[in-house]
Amino acid sequence: MASTEPVNKKQKIETEETLLEEIDTCQNEIDALNEQASEEILKIEQKYNKLRKPFYEKRALIIEKVDKFWLTTFINHPRISSILQDQEEDCLHYMTKLHVEDFDDVKTGYRISFHFKENNPYFENDVLTKEFHLAAENQSDNFSQTSTATQIKWKEGKDLLKELQSKPQSNKKRDVDHKSFFEWFLDTHDPPNDDIAETLKDDIFPNPLQYFLVPDIGVYNDDDESGADSDIEEGSEQEIDDEEELEDGE
Amino acid sequence: MASTEPVNKKQKIETEETLLEEIDTCQNEIDALNEQASEEILKIEQKYNKLRKPFYEKRALIIEKVDKFWLTTFINHPRISSILQDQEEDCLHYMTKLHVEDFDDVKTGYRISFHFKENNPYFENDVLTKEFHLAAENQSDNFSQTSTATQIKWKEGKDLLKELQSKPQSNKKRDVDHKSFFEWFLDTHDPPNDDIAETLKDDIFPNPLQYFLVPDIGVYNDDDESGADSDIEEGSEQEIDDEEELEDGE
Structure with a gap:
């Protein structure tokens, strides 16, 4: 058996090398599919960015008035x-x-x-x-x-x-x-x-x-000053509401 | 001016309410588009999962031999x-x-x-x-x-x-x-x-x-035992390589 060993060694290396090359070939096919999928998803995202745009623009115009x-x-x-x-x-x-x-x-x-x-x-x-x-x-x-x-x-x-x-x-x-x-x-x-x-x-x-x-979680209390949370910062929602109430009541 | 103020206040509230309703309407349109986009992307992912499958299966069969x-x-x-x-x-x-x-x-x-x-x-x-x-x-x-x-x-x-x-x-x-x-x-x-x-x-x-x-980053050293990192654990890449060398050299 000793004389065949160098051949076995070479065969073994060749076999593993061949297998790894075959895996690599499969991997390339998978990678190509991944790339195609990314491109198709990208097109959909671009399409919906366009479709959403007029609604975002309309929303922006309304928001400016608030x-x-x-x-x-x-x-x-x-x-x-x-x-x-x-x-x-x-x-x-x-x-x-x-x-x-x-x-x-x-x-x-x-x-x-x-x-x-x-x-x-x-x-x-x-x-x-x-x-x-x-x-x-x-x-x-x-x-x-x-x-x-x-x-x-x-x-x-x-x-x-x-x-x-x-x-x-x-x-x-x-x-x-x-x-x-x-x-x-x-x-x-x-x-x-x-x-x-x-x-x-x-x-x-x-x-x-x-x-x-x-959400109305009690901290922002529009009507009742007495229950106001003392942690509320200057310039926060609470103050804005107060300002509004002042304006309204002028 | 004082007599008109209650009306102004009411108008103001109504205006803001109307504006917020309009924003909400826009938002519903945007949400519906987002949902459509998600569904289209989902279909693409499903399609490519199917397309990738035979390559993953082929890859698995080759990997089993390594x-x-x-x-x-x-x-x-x-x-x-x-x-x-x-x-x-x-x-x-x-x-x-x-x-x-x-x-x-x-x-x-x-x-x-x-x-x-x-x-x-x-x-x-x-x-x-x-x-x-x-x-x-x-x-x-x-x-x-x-x-x-x-x-x-x-x-x-x-x-x-x-x-x-x-x-x-x-x-x-x-x-x-x-x-x-x-x-x-x-x-x-x-x-x-x-x-x-x-x-x-x-x-x-x-x-x-x-x-x-x-990648050949030095820690896994195939040929030179003397420089081997002492942290390498039993059963790690190093040991596997050593085993292979032993088998090959029998």
């Missing part, structure tokens, strides 16, 4: 409210529109736009846009993902970030996240782990009304 | 190897097939099957199956998600879990995860957070060859 719609929605959302500073809430009184859209090829990223009333007292920009350029499916490394944000042209003495830095003690809420809303907006260093952007894109923009119409 | 394919693949995968105990590795010598399939309606769950050689010395079962019954898209709460696993009929004196419990000190690797491979298999209490199942489904099953053919 007083403080986005501010209220953000305040009522547990994740977004965790980064909102008091003065930022005041600034968001002037926000009229939130828009999120995929880039045309869907896979490579998306854009979140915050529209503000002309001549808002805080900055010159009418629109602040944060873009996420994501990797293609086969580049799962994070290095290829980037994010950009509009430079905010603060008006004289209105730079909210400067103010935050100058009196950090007053910002109780910052401990939760070490970020304020505009700090988040301008922070572009870790796009794949931007959970605020994901919340805006996948939770708030698809259905903001559910947050605007916060 | 010695210790799944054991080697699992050992080379960083996450799976972190839960493999020495004796479990020995048991997985007898594993011939891994199969993952979505339930027919795709959305509601999937099934992972581990096939073993008939009459493996550890248990009576030829197939161990773990199933994940997941919630539909609109039921995102975790309560509705369940998991089931085949009861393992251990052969006399071969219950690996009993053995693990009887000598916990010998299992260095258990510290990493507090779980062994078969402990994971039988653990059905938290299906939405079963990252091992997700790894098998989304990473290993779609392309196991990449792990079987572990």
Whole structure:
């Protein structure tokens, strides 16, 4: 038997090599099907992005007419409210529109736009846009993902970030996240782990009304001041309601 | 002006109510489109599951002929190897097939099957199956998600879990995860957070060859014993290679 062993060894290697090549061939067929499936799904997503667009546009026009719609929605959302500073809430009184859209090829990223009333007292920009350029499916490394944000042209003495830095003690809420809303907006260093952007894109923009119409859980009490929760922050839903009541009763 | 105020207030409320109803109408249209999109995507996934099936079956038949394919693949995968105990590795010598399939309606769950050689010395079962019954898209709460696993009929004196419990000190690797491979298999209490199942489904099953053919990163050193990493466990790639060399050189 000894003389046949070198041949056996060679045969064994050849057999395993052949088998692995056959597996690889199957794998290529599977990969090709996966790619076809991704492309078909992409086309459907593009089709429905187009179909949804007029409804989003119509919705945006109606929302603009609702007083403080986005501010209220953000305040009522547990994740977004965790980064909102008091003065930022005041600034968001002037926000009229939130828009999120995929880039045309869907896979490579998306854009979140915050529209503000002309001549808002805080900055010159009418629109602040944060873009996420994501990797293609086969580049799962994070290095290829980037994010950009509009430079905010603060008006004289209105730079909210400067103010935050100058009196950090007053910002109780910052401990939760070490970020304020505009700090988040301008922070572009870790796009794949931007959970605020994901919340805006996948939770708030698809259905903001559910947050605007916060469930009646007792904390937001429209009519009865006596039962008001003492934890409610300045500029929160409670204060907005109070303002409205004042306006109505003038 | 005072006399008109109650009317203004009422008008204001009516206006806001009307606007919110209009937003809700838009939202219903958007939701309906989302549902249609999900259904179309589902159909594509079902179509490609069918198209991929013969290639997965062909691949499975070839893989069965490759010695210790799944054991080697699992050992080379960083996450799976972190839960493999020495004796479990020995048991997985007898594993011939891994199969993952979505339930027919795709959305509601999937099934992972581990096939073993008939009459493996550890248990009576030829197939161990773990199933994940997941919630539909609109039921995102975790309560509705369940998991089931085949009861393992251990052969006399071969219950690996009993053995693990009887000598916990010998299992260095258990510290990493507090779980062994078969402990994971039988653990059905938290299906939405079963990252091992997700790894098998989304990473290993779609392309196991990449792990079987572990990149040559120095730790697995085929030819030079002197430089071998002392952390390499019994039954690992190193040992398999050594065995093969011994067989080849007989």
